[in-house]
Amino acid sequence: MRQGVDQHADSGVDPGGRPYHHGALRARLLAAGLDLVAAEGVGALSLRRLAREAGVSSGAPYHHFPDRAALFAAIVVDGHDLLFTRLDAARAGSSDAVATLCELLVAYAGFAADHPAHMRVMLRPELAEPAAHPEVTAAGVRPIELLRSVVLAAQDEGAVPPGDPEPVLHMFWSLAVGYVTLWLDGPVEARCAVLGTTPDEMIRRVASAVEELLRRPPA
Amino acid sequence: MRQGVDQHADSGVDPGGRPYHHGALRARLLAAGLDLVAAEGVGALSLRRLAREAGVSSGAPYHHFPDRAALFAAIVVDGHDLLFTRLDAARAGSSDAVATLCELLVAYAGFAADHPAHMRVMLRPELAEPAAHPEVTAAGVRPIELLRSVVLAAQDEGAVPPGDPEPVLHMFWSLAVGYVTLWLDGPVEARCAVLGTTPDEMIRRVASAVEELLRRPPA
DNA sequence: AGGGATATCTAAGCAGTGCTTAGACTGGCA
């Protein structure tokens, strides 16, 4: 029926027409999905619920996303873009490679703090079914390559062990992913509360400890 | 009906009786759940499916686990026990604190390799709803306290920055959780395949890089 | 301006899920 039309006319900020939500439905679903993930976690996100909140039928989202995983995939691609921008800015603002490595760590956590919904989805790759949505895997390449280049620079400075950069790369990659995982999942937040600090402050202290190690004279 | 009785009599290794699965159903659900998580991931686990595979009705599991989260909580508690045992053995087999820290890292990854189903569930705390099942949070305390004691010992040796041990603790905690997350989620496995190595070997090389940093003379 | 292709949406339905309820059955204990 014209239920969709009426509901849109009721709630629309543009009463001039635009039935069937026009091309705005896709963007609206994405935005509502991010809000929902931020508020109640990834488990609470269902296409039916997003459709209900948007005032459309439960089948409507499938014209914009082939399946639920495709919506998650769109979030992941968007998130990796935002993340790369942020990491790149952190790199530009640092002096030497050691400082850059530490700033990348802090920037990664800062991104998680500012875009928790994006990060929550990015940390659960199975949600986006990367096997079915290859753009997800491709989107994650740029941040890693950025990190790799900084590790190589740190090797040139003698700050990290020479030779194959991959172990050191995996070390920083794991450190960043692990801290943010523990933050968003709760344990770090809980422990910081007991310690009388915040996760935001703690990652900076972790980065300082790392920097202290990297600034030691190589044996 | 006596459908349950018949099915059990058909498939039972103990045809002498034991209708209604006796007390074995709980253990059987747990074991089948771990198998399912290992084979198809946490998303594939449903109480209805476990019940089907065990040959009982879909309501039967609820007499052993109040809800799905309670089954995950049981897995997490069991997993933290196994993990602590393994970490404790690694500590006992190492010489100084620096070696111990590196061995803990390798042992953590080794646990993930040997008990991937346990680890997958442990890495997703929301599955066990820790707010509703406090034993989950309690079970995670021992491994962290073990790590903390080793970090303190490393401070005594001058291997890590002195003062508050929490930043260094969070560093190793994040490193371990991050690496295992990236391993079980796929990215590390994929990258190692390209590099012509294995995640098992890579974590050992990461640990070596960490050791090299820790063995540098403090500034 | 009219007309047809196309994108968008609705309504209805299937199979699966977590969880609840009422009732039936069993084993063990007094």
Place this chain on the structure above:
DNA sequence: TGCCAGTCTAAGCACTGCTTAGATATCCCT
């Protein structure tokens, strides 16, 4: 023996992802 507590079945509610058939709106093209 009789009864009770623990265990299970059967049925049902509300929710989910996803599909299908059909209706409606928009846009472009002659």
